[in-house]
Amino acid sequence: MSLIAPFRALRPAPGRAADVIAPPYDVLSSEEARVRAQGRPWSFLHVSKPEIDLPAETDPHADEVYAKARENLDRMVASGVIARDAEPSLYAYRLTAGGHAQLGLVAGASVAAYDTDRIRKHELTRPDKEDDRVRQIEAVQAQTGPVLLAYPPAARVDAMLAAVASGTPDADAVADDGVRHTLWRIADASAIAELTAAFEALPSLYIADGHHRSAAASRVAAARRTAGCGPDDPAQRFLVVAFPHHSLRILPYNRLVTDLRDRTPAEFLAALGVAFDVTPSASAVEPAVPATFGLYVDGRWYRLALKPALASPADPVERLDVSLLSAHLLEPLLDIRDARRDQRIDFSGGARGVAELERRVDSGEMACAFSMHPTPLDALMRVADAGRIMPPKSTWFEPKLADGLVSLPID
Numbered sequence: 174m175s176l177i178a179p180f181r182a183l184r185p186a187p188g189r190a191a192d193v194i195a196p197p198y199d200v201l202s203s204e205e206a207r208v209r210a211q212g213r214p215w216s217f218l219h220v221s222k223p224e225i226d227l228p229a230e231t232d233p234h235a236d237e238v239y240a241k242a243r244e245n246l247d248r249m250v251a252s253g254v255i256a257r258d259a260e261p262s263l264y265a266y267r268l269t270a271g272g273h274a275q276l277g278l279v280a281g282a283s284v285a286a287y288d289t290d291r292i293r294k295h296e297l298t299r300p301d302k303e304d305d306r307v308r309q310i311e312a313v314q315a316q317t318g319p320v321l322l323a324y325p326p327a328a329r330v331d332a333m334l335a336a337v338a339s340g341t342p343d344a345d346a347v348a349d350d351g352v353r354h355t356l357w358r359i360a361d362a363s364a365i366a367e368l369t370a371a372f373e374a375l376p377s378l379y380i381a382d383g384h385h386r387s388a389a390a391s392r393v394a395a396a397r398r399t400a401g402c403g404p405d406d407p408a409q410r411f412l413v414v415a416f417p418h419h420s421l422r423i424l425p426y427n428r429l430v431t432d433l434r435d436r437t438p439a440e441f442l443a444a445l446g447v448a449f450d451v452t453p454s455a456s457a458v459e460p461a462v463p464a465t466f467g468l469y470v471d472g473r474w475y476r477l478a479l480k481p482a483l484a485s486p487a488d489p490v491e492r493l494d495v496s497l498l499s500a501h502l503l504e505p506l507l508d509i510r511d512a513r514r515d516q517r518i519d520f521s522g523g524a525r526g527v528a529e530l531e532r533r534v535d536s537g538e539m540a541c542a543f544s545m546h547p548t549p550l551d552a553l554m555r556v557a558d559a560g561r562i563m564p565p566k567s568t569w570f571e572p573k574l575a576d577g578l579v580s581l582p583i584d
Contacts, residue, residue: 174404176291177280177372177415179261179365183315183580184356186256190346193217193255194354194575198318199385203233209349215254217577219245220317221309234305239312246313257582262360263368264579265337266414269353270572275420276334278368279319279356279579281410282378284394287387291377292322293557296384296565306389314584316390316412319574320383323418323550330371331417333364344578352572356579372415379557381421381550382570387411393583412581414574418554423547425459426522426569427530428498429539434507438471441506441541448501449477457527460546463494466502467544469530477502489555494546495564502543513565522569 185193192213198221201209206222207229219226223241224233231238249255264279286292310316324330337357344356359365372378380387390411397408433441445451445468454474458467464484466477479497486492491500503509509518519539521529530542548568556563 174283174285174409175369175373176286176375176378177263177278177282177369177413178410179263179359179369180281180407180410180581181258181261182264182279183250183255183257183582184578185344186253187343189215189254190344190354190356190578193249193577194346194348195221195577196348196350197573197576198222200573215249215252217317217575220249220313221576234308239308242309243312243314246315246317255577255580258358260360261365262358263365264343264359265334265357266574266578267338267353267355268572268574269355270351273422273572275416275422275572276331276338277322277414277416277420278330278334278372279412279414280372281407281581282320282322282413282415284391284409284411286378287391287411290560292387293377293379293554294384294387295380295553295557295561295563297562298384298388302385303388303392306385307392310389310393310583314582316386316581316583318383318386318412318576319579320386320390320411320413321381321421321570321574322413322415323379323381323421323554324372324375324415325377325418325554327371327375327417330368333368333371337364346578348575352575354575354578377558378413378415379418379554381416381553381568382573383413406583407581408583410581412579418550421550422571423550424523424569424571425526425545425547426495426520426566427527427545428503428543428566429519429521429530429533430503430507430509430541430543431517431519431538432507432540433470436506441470442475444506445477445502448483449479452476452478457531458544459527460494460544463546463549464497465546466494466498467527468541469527469534469544470541472535489552489559490561490563493548493552493556493563493567495548495567498543498545499564520566522566523571
């Protein structure tokens with residue numbers, strides 16, 4: 174089975190993309206989705222967060238929620254708001270946010286390549302979140318949430334996508350967060366063959382965001398094989414958008430802690446001197462280099478530079494900034510040894526930035542906050558190549574892919 178393949182996408186009819194596209198299902202709570210969908214009957218939130226169309230007390234994992242997703246998708250198809258392409262195609266997809274733009278390829282990726290680690294992972298998944306996505310895929314008989322992939326250097330792919338994107342787009346819409354989503358259909362057989370061959374020559378692809386969607390697609394595919402479906406079954410592929418690794422933008426994923434473990438701020442700062450050079454800062458600290466952290470405590474900012482002898486372990490996981498902060502500060506000084514489960518630590522990612530850290534500490538909700546240098550994409554790839562797992566909340570990718578712009582039917 175080829176690494177990628179074209180497919181007959183289910184996508185907004187001409188001129189309807191702005192009515193349909195929605196944020197990813199996992200970045201909004203049910204209440205936030207309910208507010209965002211008000212006055213937008215064709216928003217894909219009615220499919221990805223269908224509990225918004227049921228009583229507020231409805232369990233979001235109840236059977237009727239998944240049935241409502243199918244009902245809403247069928248309604249959108251019947252109304253002509255979304256339609257299925259007549260022929261299998263690939264798609265060029267450009268995200269534009271402010272001065273940042275990234276151009277990638279929408280395709281059906283091989284589940285077998287995921288299962289054999291040619292499409293590489295770097296995060297653990299939770300069974301309950303996998304279960305939710307499996308039920309959603311099976312209910313709507315489509316993969317509606319794309320997985321964000323990174324591909325290693327491939328100049329020919331980059332050039333072909335740039336050539337496609339010089340033409341008239343098939344969809345072009347600005348979401349309510351200001352991000353522009355532009356799509357070009359690639360239907361020419363020779364272009365499809367060339368792109369497919371170019372991807373086949375790549376040693377591996379890397380999951381940047383979408384581990385639960387990928388794992389759920391693998392489970393659905395396995396169930397289909399058990400039921401007797403062959404390799405041509407559409408569920409043996411999953412919906413991906415693959416971008417050149419150098420174009421992806423990772424933002425900091427900052428940390429906040431509820432207490433200083435019975436230390437005063439002065440005592441805490443003194444204890445930091447064992448592993449860090451601590452420098453007061455007159456302004457917020459947004460680290461520009463690895464092994465450097467910002468600390469906000471007691472209304473003031475400090476720059477923490479990890480001492481050089483501690484800053485460059487050989488292990489690809491241990492040398493991540495999130496690991497260094499844990500090993501030399503969170504564990505020994507604050508007794509936070511399992512960031513996945515410890516209720517004393519919280520995380521703040523993306524464009525909320527350092528102002529959100531100041532707000533939560535100044536309010537008394539948190540005792541201190543740490544601003545982080547963003548994890549470089551090549552560090553993520555090294556971890557994945559080693560078959561290792563990154564610590565929780567290591568990466569925050571923006572801009573986010575839209576739900577509803579392209580779906581991969583499996584019926």
